Amino acid sequence: MFTHIERSRPAVLPTTSPSLTGFGMALPETLMASSEIDRRLGKSAGWLETACGVATRHVARPGETQERLGAAAARAALAEAGLKLSDVDLLLFGASVGRQPIPATAPLVKRELGGAAFGFPAYDVNATCLSTLVALDVAGLHIAAGRARHVLVVTAEIASRALPWHDAPETAGLFGDGAAAFVVSAVGAGKASGARFGGFLMETFAEGYDACTLAAGGTGIDFHADREAFSRSAYFRMDGKALYRITAAALPGFLDRLLEASDLRRKDIDLVVPHQASPHALTHIIRRGGFAPDCVFDRVRTIGNQVAASIPVALCMARNEGLIRPGMRVLLIGTSAGVSLAGAILET
Known part of the structure; x- marks a missing residue:
């Protein structure tokens, strides 16, 4: 049973809030239609789309790994922000399921980007579906504390794995794969736009x-x-x-x-x-x-x-x-x- 808890009013963020100065996304090349899955499941044409409402979804193939998708999105975000990887002070990887339980996926994304020689920290933020939104907030807190000027927030999900096709295909049919990244910059530290x-x-x-x-x-x-x-x-x-x-x-x-x-x-x-x-x-x-x-x-x-x-x-x-x-x-x-x-x- 849902119970409401009274909460104090959060403070309004100051005008010095950070800006998203770089945006990037990467999607797997394969776009899988629900009609194709209908054939695999032995269902009539149109069954899955009717059951879950999703007609198509991107699905990662072998070689399209989580870190490669994430790194591709990150490169696009850095390019738009006009920054190099050496300008980054912190890398946050926000996803519900990483490459494996240990170690975190963020160092793997950093390595994929060619950043093994740079000392900036990289770690994961996991709030399941809200991971990237929370990572953006964490990035803002680091910037507000003066600990970073540019934070690279990366997400990549291969949600097409571990799905219950055998007993809940209407749930499994909802999911697809993708990646995105943002550069979060302190005021005056990056591009004026954002x-x-x-x-x-x-x-x-x-x-x-x-x-x-x-x-x-x-x-x-x-x-x-x-x-x-x-x-x-x-x-x-x-x-x-x-x-x-x-x-x-x-x-x-x-x-x-x-x-x-x-x-x-x-x-x-x-x-x-x-x-x-x-x-x-x-x-x-x-x-x-x-x-x-x-x-x-x-x-x-x-x-x-x-x-x-x-x-x-x-x-x-x-x-x-x-x-x-x-x-x-x-x-x-x-x-x-x-x-x-x-x-x-x-x-x-």
Whole structure:
């Protein structure tokens, strides 16, 4: 049962909030249609798209590794920011599932970028689907503390692995692969143009912890003691109804607190770029969030749910399509396993 907890009003971010001065994304070359999966599953044509609402999704092939996709996006972001890797003070990798439990994936991305000779730190930030949004906030905190001038935030997800095609294909059909990256710079440290990042808020409703899981690979199940249980738990599981109950109850109040912290109202938001979780989830954002449908960026039907890469890839796509222009306020918002909600305001 969702319970509301009174929270103190977060402070409005100062005008010295950092800016996103470089944007980049990378998508696997293969675009897999739901009709192809229908044939593989022995289903009638159109079954999967009807069941999950996703028509196509990018799927990584051998050689399109997580670190290569992430590095490709990072190079594009650095190029736009006019920076070299040697200018970076910190690399944050935000993803729900990394290359392996140990070590973190960030050093691997750094090595892929050719940065082994540079001493700047690189580590992972994991808040499942909200990982990149949280990593952007962490980057801002480092900049505000004077510990960094340029932070490279990278995400890459290969969400097409560990999916429950055998017993929940309507859930498995939601997911796709992708990568994105941003350069976060202190005021005056990078290009004059960019998008100011601020107004961040995150809340966690831990009663939903068991509603979205990938239980194998950590300390919960000992592979050597119970290999059968480990194998069963190596597939992604999601209780969509439980997730909906929590987010439906929490979202309106969460949005109120986020916008109030930024001294904004819903009518002040020019574009909403949500986590592309599912077509149903985006309908939920529109209905419960109080936004007009044409104000919400929706590409989930063609790219699927890219987990932590979802919001950043969608942001890059909206920008590439000319939907983000100077003087706009963009709301980034999403949910994650745990269950958490997070949002941030971009001022372009």
